[in-house]
Amino acid sequence: MGVYLRTFVLTAAAAAAFLVFANMILDPYRIIHAALGNLTFQPNSRVYKLEFLARNCSNYNAYFVGDSRAHILTGQDLQNVGGRRFYNLGAPRDEITSIVRRLKFLMAAGCPIASVIAGESVDIVSDAKNVSLLDTESPLISGENRLAFLGRFFFSSQTLIDYLRQTAFGSQIHFLYDPDGHVEYLWRMKSPADLAAPPCRPPPLSAAERRLLFLKLAPYRELAELSERNHFQAIVWVTPYNSWKQQVFDDPDVRDFLSQLRSIPHLSVVDAERSSPMLSDFTLWTDCAHFRRPVFDALVAPRILELLTP
Amino acid sequence: MLFNSFAFILGFLPLALALFFLLGRLNRVWAAAWLALASIAFYGYWSPKYIVLLLGSVACNFLGGRAIAKRAGSRGGRWLFAFAVAVNLLLLGFYKYADFFASSANDLAKTHIPLLHIALPIGISFFTFTQIAFLADANKGIVKEYRFVHYLLFVSYFPHLIAGPILHHAEMMPQFESAAPYRFSARHFGVGLTIFTIGLAKKVLIADPFGEMVSPIFAAAHAGVPIRLLAAWVGVLAFTCQLYFDFSGYSDMAIGISKLFGIDLPINFASPYKSTSVIQFWQRWHMTLSRFLRDYLYFPLGGNRRGKLRRYLNLMTTMVLGGLWHGANYTFLIWGGLHGCYLMINHAWRSVFGQRQSGVLWTLVSGTVTFLAVAAAWIFFRAEDVPSAFNLVRGIAGFNGIAVHEGASVFWQGVGRLFPQGAVFPEGAFQHLQFTSSRVELAVRFLSAAVLLFAMPNTRQIADGIEGACAAHRRSRIYQYAIPSLAGLLLVAALSQMQKASAFLYFQF
Numbered sequence: 011m012g013v014y015l016r017t018f019v020l021t022a023a024a025a026a027a028f029l030v031f032a033n034m035i036l037d038p039y040r041i042i043h044a045a046l047g048n049l050t051f052q053p054n055s056r057v058y059k060l061e062f063l064a065r066n067c068s069n070y071n072a073y074f075v076g077d078s079r080a081h082i083l084t085g086q087d088l089q090n091v092g093g094r095r096f097y098n099l100g101a102p103r104d105e106i107t108s109i110v111r112r113l114k115f116l117m118a119a120g121c122p123i124a125s126v127i128a129g130e131s132v133d134i135v136s137d138a139k140n141v142s143l144l145d146t147e148s149p150l151i152s153g154e155n156r157l158a159f160l161g162r163f164f165f166s167s168q169t170l171i172d173y174l175r176q177t178a179f180g181s182q183i184h185f186l187y188d189p190d191g192h193v194e195y196l197w198r199m200k201s202p203a204d205l206a207a208p209p210c211r212p213p214p215l216s217a218a219e220r221r222l223l224f225l226k227l228a229p230y231r232e233l234a235e236l237s238e239r240n241h242f243q244a245i246v247w248v249t250p251y252n253s254w255k256q257q258v259f260d261d262p263d264v265r266d267f268l269s270q271l272r273s274i275p276h277l278s279v280v281d282a283e284r285s286s287p288m289l290s291d292f293t294l295w296t297d298c299a300h301f302r303r304p305v306f307d308a309l310v311a312p313r314i315l316e317l318l319t320p
Numbered sequence: 321m322l323f324n325s326f327a328f329i330l331g332f333l334p335l336a337l338a339l340f341f342l343l344g345r346l347n348r349v350w351a352a353a354w355l356a357l358a359s360i361a362f363y364g365y366w367s368p369k370y371i372v373l374l375l376g377s378v379a380c381n382f383l384g385g386r387a388i389a390k391r392a393g394s395r396g397g398r399w400l401f402a403f404a405v406a407v408n409l410l411l412l413g414f415y416k417y418a419d420f421f422a423s424s425a426n427d428l429a430k431t432h433i434p435l436l437h438i439a440l441p442i443g444i445s446f447f448t449f450t451q452i453a454f455l456a457d458a459n460k461g462i463v464k465e466y467r468f469v470h471y472l473l474f475v476s477y478f479p480h481l482i483a484g485p486i487l488h489h490a491e492m493m494p495q496f497e498s499a500a501p502y503r504f505s506a507r508h509f510g511v512g513l514t515i516f517t518i519g520l521a522k523k524v525l526i527a528d529p530f531g532e533m534v535s536p537i538f539a540a541a542h543a544g545v546p547i548r549l550l551a552a553w554v555g556v557l558a559f560t561c562q563l564y565f566d567f568s569g570y571s572d573m574a575i576g577i578s579k580l581f582g583i584d585l586p587i588n589f590a591s592p593y594k595s596t597s598v599i600q601f602w603q604r605w606h607m608t609l610s611r612f613l614r615d616y617l618y619f620p621l622g623g624n625r626r627g628k629l630r631r632y633l634n635l636m637t638t639m640v641l642g643g644l645w646h647g648a649n650y651t652f653l654i655w656g657g658l659h660g661c662y663l664m665i666n667h668a669w670r671s672v673f674g675q676r677q678s679g680v681l682w683t684l685v686s687g688t689v690t691f692l693a694v695a696a697a698w699i700f701f702r703a704e705d706v707p708s709a710f711n712l713v714r715g716i717a718g719f720n721g722i723a724v725h726e727g728a729s730v731f732w733q734g735v736g737r738l739f740p741q742g743a744v745f746p747e748g749a750f751q752h753l754q755f756t757s758s759r760v761e762l763a764v765r766f767l768s769a770a771v772l773l774f775a776m777p778n779t780r781q782i783a784d785g786i787e788g789a790c791a792a793h794r795r796s797r798i799y800q801y802a803i804p805s806l807a808g809l810l811l812v813a814a815l816s817q818m819q820k821a822s823a824f825l826y827f828q829f
Contacts, residue, residue: 013800014790015510021808029816143819167816 026165033164038173039143041163048183050176052144054163055081055101059191060112060148063097067121070097074192075109076129078102079249079300083127084192087303087311091318094125098191103136103145106229111151113236123242126233127314130279131249132267133258135215135222143169195300199292210254210298220263227270234277243278245317246271247310250282250301253290280313321365323573324523324818332362336478337580344502351502353469355581359478363443366482370441374476377411380404381451382471385458392461401459405452412448415440420648443482445645447475449612454489456616463489470496477583479574483567483824485588485608492583501582507790510804511783512579517811518779519572524814526769527566528822533558534702541708541715552715554762559702560695561769563825564593567606570824572779586611591778593694596686598662599670601694613642631667636660646701651709655700662693 037043040053044062063070072094074083078101085096099112109128117123141147143166149159163169186194199205215223230246237244248268251258258264272279286309288294294302321328336358344351364371384404391397413421415438422433457463466474466489474492475481495501537555541547547555571588578585592605602610618638624631636657643656696716703709714720777785789799 012506014786014804015506015513017801018510018513018804018808018811021805022811023808025809025812026815029812162819165816166819167813168819 029167029170030164033166033170036170036173038169039163041160045187046189047187049185049187050183051173052102052185053187054144054146055191055193056104056108056112056146056151057148059097059099059101060115060150063099063116063121064119064150067097067116067119070095071122072096072125072127073113073116073123074098074100074127074129075104075113076100076249077104077131077134079131080104080127080129081193082195082300082303083129083306084188084190087307088127088314088318091315092124094318096190098188098193100129100191101145103134105134105136106130106226106233108147108151110229110232110236113233115151117236117240123240125243125245125318126237128233128244128246129249130226130246130271132223132264133215133251133255135219135226195296195302197296199295199297202292205252205290205292205295205298206254207298210252211257215258215261215263223263223267224270227267227274230271230277231274234274238276243317243319244276245278245280245314247280247314248282250284250289250305250309252295252298252301255298256284256289259284278317280310280317282309282313321362322823323570323577324520324822326815326818329815332358333577333580340581341502341504348499348502349467349469352473352496356469356473356476359473359476359481362478363476363481366442367439373411373441373444374447377408377447377451378472378475381408381455381475382466382468385451385454385463385471386465388455389458389461389463389465392459397459401455404455408448408452408455412444414438415444417644417648446484446486447481449486449609449645450475450488453486453612453616457489464493466493467497477578479578480585483570483574484606485571485574485586486612487585487608488611491586495583503582505582507787508579508582510790511787512576512581513811514576514786514804514807515579515779515783516573516576517807517814518782519569519574519576520814521810522565522569522572523824524817526772527562527569529765530558530562530565530769531822534562538702538704538708538712541711542704544708544711546720547712547715548721549715549718552712552720556695556699556712556716557766560593560691560698561766561773563698563701564589564773565769566825568779575779587780589778590780591773593691593773594687595690596683597690598659598666598693601690602659602663609642609645613638617641628671632664635663635667639663650706651700651703654706654709655697658697658700662697 034042038051038053040058045053045055045058072085074080074096081098081100081102083096083098083100085094088094088096090096099109106128113123113126136145143163146152146159146162147154149156152159184196186196188194204210233244236242268279268281271277288305288308294305296302321332323329336355339354339358340351343354360371360374363374381404384400388397388401388404391400419435419437422435425431425433454463470493471489473496474487474489477487477492480487534555537547537551538559540551541555568589575585575587586608588607590604590607592601595601595604618634621634621637622630623634637660639660640653640656643652643654643659646652646655696713699712699716700706700709703712711720786799786803789796
């Protein structure tokens with residue numbers, strides 16, 4: 011039986027070592043390699059961006075923050091006003107509590123901050139308990155043990171399988187990552203029917219989501235206080251919704267949340283125009299949740315530019 | 321702490337094992353006490369406040385059992401036994417059924433009894449039943465004198481504490497008292513690791529992915545969305561697979577972990593979906609619960625000794641109470657009742673036609689009918705409430721429509737990826753996205769489950785093969801290299817899929 015146990019243990023150890031080695035070389039989530047250029051597999055933006063800024067933040071003084079909708083913005087969208095050097099710190103399903111923690115980390119590291127432009131998606135409220143590898147916070151922020159953190163990323167066969175399936179077997183490229191942190195989504199809607207399909211009509215917020223929505227107010231207040239104390243401008247823009255998703259604004263809780271958000275001192279809140287024909291033009295939407303850059307440039311950017319001091 | 325978590329596999333288990341074998345070399349009672357202490361810590365990890373409840377229950381039942389055993393056969397002993405069982409049932413009833421009975425009374429009699437909303441102490445159904453069996457045997461005078469530490473370990477032993485298998489003192493106490501488990505054995509370790517690995521793989525690689533399919537479909541049914549034919553069948557069959565792989569996976573892990581300590585637990589599953597009758601199904605599914613219900617409920621009710629009518633009544637009573645044991649909900653009552661009906665029909669069939677039907681065609685037909693009957697009953701086991709269960713029943717019968725197109729609820733947004741194009745959403749709705757999984761993936765998942773369920777040996781057969789080969793000192797390359805290599809690879813495959821530990825379905829009972 012000793013042979014049986016020995017074979018078992020040695021095989022398991024060899025397989026585990028191979029898995030870790032393959033994951034470290036390929037690094038699907040770009041934990042130890044930079045995330046740049048065309049990518050089929052979405053990297054973990056939170057980790058690589060923070061690791062990058064920890065070394066290079068003196069090159070930037072303005073930040074786009076927010077979820078995947080804010081992730082596409084670059085300094086050119088705001089004409090690099092006042093010589094600001096923008097970095098996009100957005101990440102998929104990002105939320106304001108983590109954003110504030112990251113900003114505090116940057117300030118503690120001595121990074122200059124003149125402006126923070128935060129995208130607010132009132133329909134996206136996430137429960138921090140359900141965190142995927144894609145959304146895992148950097149250990150610099152979470153304080154997680156680094157070995158446990160790396161173990162989660164590099165001892166995952168599912169990640170490796172998904173990565174190989176998406177990259178090695180002729181899948182299309184979905185993302186173009188830029189050094190300034192912004193990303194281009196490379197898929198498109200193909201017909202007006204896509205924008206009118208059932209997934210583009212959201213269900214009303216659940217009771218749990220409503221509770222989480224109002225929990226966002228406290229970190230927004232913290233952001234406002236930080237901006238006042240550290241003399242930077244904090245501007246929140248409410249993300250545009252396509253014409254079928256606009257009903258989210260009819261929800262009394264959403265209206266109440268936005269009204270409380272607007273009442274926070276030292277925080278400027280910008281609404282996107284809600285009656286533009288761009289909101290029902292499928293060519294301007296990547297999918298039902300994500301607008302393309304022209305929508306932001308036409309419906310949101312001018313209003314932010316009015317507020318940004320040169 | 322879940323068996324399928326790194327905290328358990330890399331922290332708790334190695335520590336428990338190391339100290340157990342270390343102390344076992346010095347003093348067997350110390351080692352048993354350590355294992356009992358580790359088991360209580362394991363329980364306390366879930367809910368520290370219920371440790372007192374567990375220890376109180378163990379102490380009272382131990383003392384009660386001894387008192388009953390001393391008076392076995394006397395009137396006083398019988399009264400004491402009745403009292404002790406009543407206290408156990410009251411405790412279980414208070415935690416598990418108080419709100420159910422109160423809300424039922426409020427619904428039926430329009431009363432206004434306030435609900436208590438008490439959190440169910442984890443494992444209470446299991447440790448209560450284990451101890452009622454002990455009391456019943458004490459009353460029959462077949463309980464030996466046991467050390468308290470062994471009794472405490474018997475009830476609280478962590479591999480079985482949360483979700484079984486339901487143990488019998490007669491099969492556990494002699495093992496705790498013997499010297500064998502306290503010495504490290506490479507044979508036990510090898511077999512235990514293999515059984516644990518199979519269980520972990522069942523849970524992580526098969527049950528959990530099926531669970532991702534099941535949840536949105538049952539949630540949609542609960543929300544009142546009419547579930548169409550295809551989606552209903554996918555939901556029901558996926559849950560049929562999920563429940564088996566989840567619960568038998570848990571049982572395998574429990575048996576495997578216990579084997580590492582050199583202690584054998586009774587098997588709980590023996591390829592139940594290969595059954596060709598519902599009678600056979602209950603001889604192969606959750607076998608330790610079936611054994612308990614047979615020995616401590618069905619037989620005391622009279623079993624089959626008091627005529628056919630009484631036998632059917634006893635069967636129905638046993639199955640309905642067995643259903644209610646799973647949870648305080650009308651859905652479990654209906655599930656138990658359905659199986660009671662199945663068993664009555666099965667026994668009636670046997671009494672008319674005998675048991676001699678055989679042949680491949682007969683096996684195929686009876687196997688299919690049994691599987692479909694069991695799968696249909698699982699709808700009530702899984703559904704949130706009776707209306708959503710009937711929504712799914714209508715769905716699998718095609719009464720909610722066959723094509724799944726227009727007006728699909730947004731609930732399907734997540735589910736849509738799992739289905740063939742056009743099955744849930746209109747053709748092309750998702751073509752612009754690259755994240756759709758193919759219909760091939762769905763087919764592969766069900767086909768692999770079917771192969772594992774119907775064509776492969778079960779865990780016990782595999783483990784017996786390994787143990788037999790080792791005991792016979794067979795120098796077979798298959799047993800020495802091929803099987804342990806496969807098991808080692810399977811362990812890494814399962815561990816590397818454990819990104820988030822998900823609870824076992826039977827933990828809620």
